[in-house]
Amino acid sequence: MTKPGRFVLSTDYATLKNDASTSTTITIPASQVIAAGSQYIVTSDVVVGQTNAGLRGQISSSKDSNKRYLGTYQSRVRSGLITGFPATYDLNVYAARLSSNTVRVTVTVFNPYSDPLTTATGDETFTIYLTTFLSPFQ
Amino acid sequence: MPISPTNAKNMLLTSDYPLDKVIYLVEGSTAVSGFGFVDIDTPHGLPFTPLPMGSWSTDSTWDVSYELNSGPLTAGSLTYETSVSANSTNVRFSANNNTGSSVTLYYRIYALAPNSADDLDVSFTSNQDTSFILNTDLNYTKLFESSDFTEPSTGGAPVLRSFFHGLGYAPQVLLWKEVSSQVTPQNGTDVDFGDVVVEITSTSLNVTFTTFSSTKIYYRIYLDEQS
Numbered sequence: 237m238t239k240p241g242r243f244v245l246s247t248d249y250a251t252l253k254n255d256a257s258t259s260t261t262i263t264i265p266a267s268q269v270i271a272a273g274s275q276y277i278v279t280s281d282v283v284v285g286q287t288n289a290g291l292r293g294q295i296s297s298s299k300d301s302n303k304r305y306l307g308t309y310q311s312r313v314r315s316g317l318i319t320g321f322p323a324t325y326d327l328n329v330y331a332a333r334l335s336s337n338t339v340r341v342t343v344t345v346f347n348p349y350s351d352p353l354t355t356a357t358g359d360e361t362f363t364i365y366l367t368t369f370l371s372p373f374q
Numbered sequence: 375m376p377i378s379p380t381n382a383k384n385m386l387l388t389s390d391y392p393l394d395k396v397i398y399l400v401e402g403s404t405a406v407s408g409f410g411f412v413d414i415d416t417p418h419g420l421p422f423t424p425l426p427m428g429s430w431s432t433d434s435t436w437d438v439s440y441e442l443n444s445g446p447l448t449a450g451s452l453t454y455e456t457s458v459s460a461n462s463t464n465v466r467f468s469a470n471n472n473t474g475s476s477v478t479l480y481y482r483i484y485a486l487a488p489n490s491a492d493d494l495d496v497s498f499t500s501n502q503d504t505s506f507i508l509n510t511d512l513n514y515t516k517l518f519e520s521s522d523f524t525e526p527s528t529g530g531a532p533v534l535r536s537f538f539h540g541l542g543y544a545p546q547v548l549l550w551k552e553v554s555s556q557v558t559p560q561n562g563t564d565v566d567f568g569d570v571v572v573e574i575t576s577t578s579l580n581v582t583f584t585t586f587s588s589t590k591i592y593y594r595i596y597l598d599e600q601s
Contacts, residue, residue: 239492239493239494239495239496240395240397240487240496248395248498248499248500249395249396249397249496249498249499249500250395250396250399250484250499250500251393251394251395251396251514252393252394252396252514252515253513253514253515254513254514254515254598257599257600257601259601275449275450277450287436287437288429288436288437288439290427290429290439290441291441291444292546292548292600294544294547294574294600295563300565303573303575304544304573304574304575304600305563305565305571305572305573305574306547306549306560306562306563306572306573306574307560307561307562307563307572308441308444308561308562309443309444309561309562309563310562310563310564310565311562311563311564311565311566311567311568312565312566313566313567328450330444330447330452331444332440332441332444332445332446332447333438333439333440334438335437335438336437336438342447342450344447344450344451346450365544365600365601367546367598367600367601369515371429371439371482371484372396372399372484372499372500373399373401373482373484
């Protein structure tokens with residue numbers, strides 16, 4: 237038994253090893269028309285890291301001064317138009333493994349309304365910063 | 375005097391900034407029925423509440439694995455919703471199956487220690503006789519700062535707390551929140567409606583609270599850049 241917090245290095249405890257890092261972008265085109273009850277989905281794939289490597293992420297948006305927020309997913313509220321009137325909708329960004337060394341970034345917009353939704357004006361580009369690290373189980 | 379952070383981030387190891395020590399490991403699997411959910415509690419036996427993280431897979435080979443609170447999507451929504459939490463006694467793996475078919479989920483949970491546990495004895499999690507823990511093929515996350523703080527209920531009004539790091543770049547950050555004695559990792563952000571919104575800048579860690587419960591935050595800022 238030892239005190240892990242007191243050691244700079246210790247072979248008594250597994251540690252986390254950085255594996256690789258990358259960043260990628262994904263853009264939601266302006267003024268997309270989404271049918272009632274339907275979903276608009278955009279994906280982008282990026283190769284990073286080894287099999288079974290964990291992910292750490294930060295995500296920024298061009299519509300939010302490129303502020304970086306913590307995590308591999310992000311939820312936002314945006315304002316579009318329903319029959320010409322302003323209406324809010326949810327936009328979600330996810331980064332998750334698609335295969336052993338590929339990460340898929342997905343942006344989804346769901347139209348919960350009973351009329352077509354026109355999304356916000358102006359393209360919105362999300363930048364996803366990814367770092368992979370090896371699991372202590374390896 | 376510690377070397378400058380700018381130089382230290384490029385080094386494989388520096389004695390000025392410690393490496394993470396994983397103080398708890400557990401893995402297992404569980405069947406989840408169609409549209410069902412499970413909570414798997416495992417006693418951790420630690421004299422403190424650990425800071426849990428982990429991953430999961432639908433494949434026993436772990437060829438494709440996912441972070442908790444993440445995973446494949448079906449029609450734009452998570453196919454399986456997974457999470458991990460810890461309290462003073464147990465580590466809990468939770469899963470919801472959003473499909474109509476039964477599935478077996480494999481989980482691996484590990485944990486770090488909060489600052490308050492620095493003076494407590496903890497059993498080893500790695501065997502130095504059979505595995506070489508450090509090698510020059512990989513970089514290692516180097517801890518720049520770790521701390522915790524408690525924010526009382528804000529009554530729903532946003533309150534910003536900033537923690538200066540001054541590194542000049544956006545560092546890797548890990549963060550957990552504790553509400554009602556349950557500690558959970560923050561793996562994502564609901565920017566507009568989240569009760570804890572975490573922003574990382576080149577100079578500070580900014581946490582905005584919109585909480586109706588007292589919330590304790592544990593954070594770890596690394597020298598390593600999130601690039």
